[in-house]
Amino acid sequence: MSKINWKLWITVLLLAFSAWVLWPSINWMMMSSDQKEQAEKEKDPILGKVLKLGLDLKGGTHLLLEVDSSQLNDNVKIKDAVDRATEIIRNRIDQFGVAEPMIAKQGDKWIVIQLPGIKDPKAAKALIGKTALLEFRIVDKSEQAGEALDLLLDKKITPAQYREDPLAYPDITAAMPEGASVFESKGDDSSYYVLSKTLLTGVALTNAKVEFGGQFGQPIVSLEFNKDGGRIFADITERNREKNLAIVLDGIVQSAPVIRVKIPDGKAVIEGSFSAEDARLLATVLRAGALPAPVKVIEERTVGPSLGDDSIKSGFMSALIGVVVVFVFMIVYYRFSGIIADIALALNLIMLMAAMAYFQFTLTLPGVAGIALTLAMAVDANVLILERIREELASGKTARVAVDAGYQKVFWTIFDANLTTLIAAVFLFQFGTGPIKGFAVTLSIGLIISMFTAITVTKLIYEFLFKENLLLGIKI
Amino acid sequence: MQFFKSIHIDFIGNRRKFFVVAGMLLSMTVIAFIYRGGPNYGIDFTGGVLMQISFQSNDVELQDVRSAIEYAGITSFELQSSENMIMIRAKKNLELQEEFERIIRDSIQAKLPDNPMKIEKIEYVGPSVGKYLSKQALYAFFFAFLGMIVYVAFRFKSSLWGVAAVLGIAHDVIVSFGFVVLVNKEVNITVIAALLTVAGYSINDTIVLFDRMKENLRLCAKEDFTTIINKSINEVLIRTIVTSLTVFIVASSLFFFGGEVIHTFAYIMIVGTALGVFSSIFICTPLVYEWEIRRANRLKIAIKQGVVRSKR
Numbered sequence: 001m002s003k004i005n006w007k008l009w010i011t012v013l014l015l016a017f018s019a020w021v022l023w024p025s026i027n028w029m030m031m032s033s034d035q036k037e038q039a040e041k042e043k044d045p046i047l048g049k050v051l052k053l054g055l056d057l058k059g060g061t062h063l064l065l066e067v068d069s070s071q072l073n074d075n076v077k078i079k080d081a082v083d084r085a086t087e088i089i090r091n092r093i094d095q096f097g098v099a100e101p102m103i104a105k106q107g108d109k110w111i112v113i114q115l116p117g118i119k120d121p122k123a124a125k126a127l128i129g130k131t132a133l134l135e136f137r138i139v140d141k142s143e144q145a146g147e148a149l150d151l152l153l154d155k156k157i158t159p160a161q162y163r164e165d166p167l168a169y170p171d172i173t174a175a176m177p178e179g180a181s182v183f184e185s186k187g188d189d190s191s192y193y194v195l196s197k198t199l200l201t202g203v204a205l206t207n208a209k210v211e212f213g214g215q216f217g218q219p220i221v222s223l224e225f226n227k228d229g230g231r232i233f234a235d236i237t238e239r240n241r242e243k244n245l246a247i248v249l250d251g252i253v254q255s256a257p258v259i260r261v262k263i264p265d266g267k268a269v270i271e272g273s274f275s276a277e278d279a280r281l282l283a284t285v286l287r288a289g290a291l292p293a294p295v296k297v298i299e300e301r302t303v304g305p306s307l308g309d310d311s312i313k314s315g316f317m318s319a320l321i322g323v324v325v326v327f328v329f330m331i332v333y334y335r336f337s338g339i340i341a342d343i344a345l346a347l348n349l350i351m352l353m354a355a356m357a358y359f360q361f362t363l364t365l366p367g368v369a370g371i372a373l374t375l376a377m378a379v380d381a382n383v384l385i386l387e388r389i390r391e392e393l394a395s396g397k398t399a400r401v402a403v404d405a406g407y408q409k410v411f412w413t414i415f416d417a418n419l420t421t422l423i424a425a426v427f428l429f430q431f432g433t434g435p436i437k438g439f440a441v442t443l444s445i446g447l448i449i450s451m452f453t454a455i456t457v458t459k460l461i462y463e464f465l466f467k468e469n470l471l472l473g474i475k476i
Numbered sequence: 477m478q479f480f481k482s483i484h485i486d487f488i489g490n491r492r493k494f495f496v497v498a499g500m501l502l503s504m505t506v507i508a509f510i511y512r513g514g515p516n517y518g519i520d521f522t523g524g525v526l527m528q529i530s531f532q533s534n535d536v537e538l539q540d541v542r543s544a545i546e547y548a549g550i551t552s553f554e555l556q557s558s559e560n561m562i563m564i565r566a567k568k569n570l571e572l573q574e575e576f577e578r579i580i581r582d583s584i585q586a587k588l589p590d591n592p593m594k595i596e597k598i599e600y601v602g603p604s605v606g607k608y609l610s611k612q613a614l615y616a617f618f619f620a621f622l623g624m625i626v627y628v629a630f631r632f633k634s635s636l637w638g639v640a641a642v643l644g645i646a647h648d649v650i651v652s653f654g655f656v657v658l659v660n661k662e663v664n665i666t667v668i669a670a671l672l673t674v675a676g677y678s679i680n681d682t683i684v685l686f687d688r689m690k691e692n693l694r695l696c697a698k699e700d701f702t703t704i705i706n707k708s709i710n711e712v713l714i715r716t717i718v719t720s721l722t723v724f725i726v727a728s729s730l731f732f733f734g735g736e737v738i739h740t741f742a743y744i745m746i747v748g749t750a751l752g753v754f755s756s757i758f759i760c761t762p763l764v765y766e767w768e769i770r771r772a773n774r775l776k777i778a779i780k781q782g783v784v785r786s787k788r
Contacts, residue, residue, distance in 0.1 A: 298602030299602055301597075301600075304594065307528070311735050315734055318734035319730065321733055323726070326725055366666060372726045373676075376677075380719040383722075387718070412687065413688075416631055419627065421676040428669070430616075432613075433608075433612050436665055
């Protein structure tokens, strides 16, 4: 009797815990899409508690990046480069304002990025995937530079074409001051700059932010360099006073402020007629800095939000239809015992969802299929038990003895069957990628829970009913 | 309710007929492979680009899209339309994926300027990732199989039973794969997941049957081997039918209403469930029977010749 009590308490406790874990998810489902957007913007703590949906269900972009180790400096270790690239990308994505992004290293030189619910994957990719080399160069306004620029304009070639292969244009190269090259200006394709060699790269920058200072409270961008960078920057600013310092990102001049004074302490400000938006963008560009080595996208999976919506609807609907039909079938075929089996199935489903939410696993569409399979196996467990009880009853045993014998005899069968599948699922989880993993997660958790619900919980219900004399005989 | 009161089918007596059926299924797989010229591997394994696009107005000729993409200079691609979507797949001669996306968008939009298109889905898998995914899929299969063999051999204290069980799974997985090749469905990661599910379901079925055989061999030691095995199969037959029926219901529901993404998964599940039942009853068990009988015969001969002395 105390044994029943003990199991009953555990079941009730688990159920209460599941309800508590699932509560935020239920709240979330009730929210309007405006409220959801609001919560995502404010990074509401509820986001960390709701059941996470995969990109295939929610829409979004999955990217796998590879750090190009062949372009690393010899003194930079690949691990360090990947670590830094990961951090820089994380920064960039944060600035992009994606709710719940996932950025992680994978293997030696891969970085996985998941951007759920993103509306413009192209812009995000541009921000992430680009080599993004940030350089500081001095604008060369000498006569020699002017001549070189004129030659370039005459030939109607673009700066990018020239930089690609300077040796193809020997006359321009001959005219060009040493180390200098031509660059386009941001937002204005026709105005070109001749710039000196790179004096400093974005690696030396530690911070860049928008401030509202200046004479009329207009936005300014303040920069901070690291120690070495600060020293070099002091040197640059001393020698090039009243010249323009060009900030070049990926070969495009972002801004070219005039150097007014020597900056000795590595702390500079850029003033100008920025709008607040321009200033913010410039600061972002500066802060995002330069990746230690270029990264390239080696895998992309983007699902548009409407397609995600469609698959979520059809996926859940189909699973629901299947489950409901199975529930009805169990009741029709096994009558009262079918209801008990159905209760166990429902509990299995609730606890599975709660476990997913609690451990913050991601539910994907293959995951939904995994749930369907789990339920099928849970049904199998109950079918095994009930068929066995039926056999025992047929051999003339009383209901109570038949139930006991039925459970006892099939326990190891169910255990073996579930454990073998679980072994397969664990390997799938270990070696599987993406969709396979999603499938393996729900299947593994589901199988473990199903052993509890299909065997312990149903048995408990029978024991309870027998004890209270509510169930005198079983008809299956 | 009960489907049948009791069943007495002589499965073992008819085992040769079912071996022929299994042989036919396997030959069908071989024929499917030859007919289709091998599996149609998706970009997950070959590397490549898959784009799914939709148009504001459904009135789009596939031919127009095809010529637009050809006009853009992309030569090796496949088009497929389903409902209101068009899928574009390219596996070879890949430009950078960003280029590919832009080229396709621009050239289609130039061809059909009055009908704005929307990119619903993009999948790009680089060649190195394709290799990685293939390798991981093979690992997953290998270790999952190995794990199952070891466990079954351990539980039934006989590597013979373990091997018989795994031969059954191998049959199911191979034939299921044959069914995928037969209808020329694309083999991607989801297909691999589905095949592993089939393996999991198949072993589940086999274990239930083996468990009952083991139990009956212990309980009814006096009856002869054929009777015991036939009895075991018949006893679990109702359970097998009920369970596979429920799996069938779920899989069919996913197949018909689950949408394009789980469609292939459900297709394989439906085929695989049927095969799983077939293999445990008609392949694994008869194999165990044949082997045990042969072993017993050898033992009898050995006893006659006095090499081994009978216990009785």
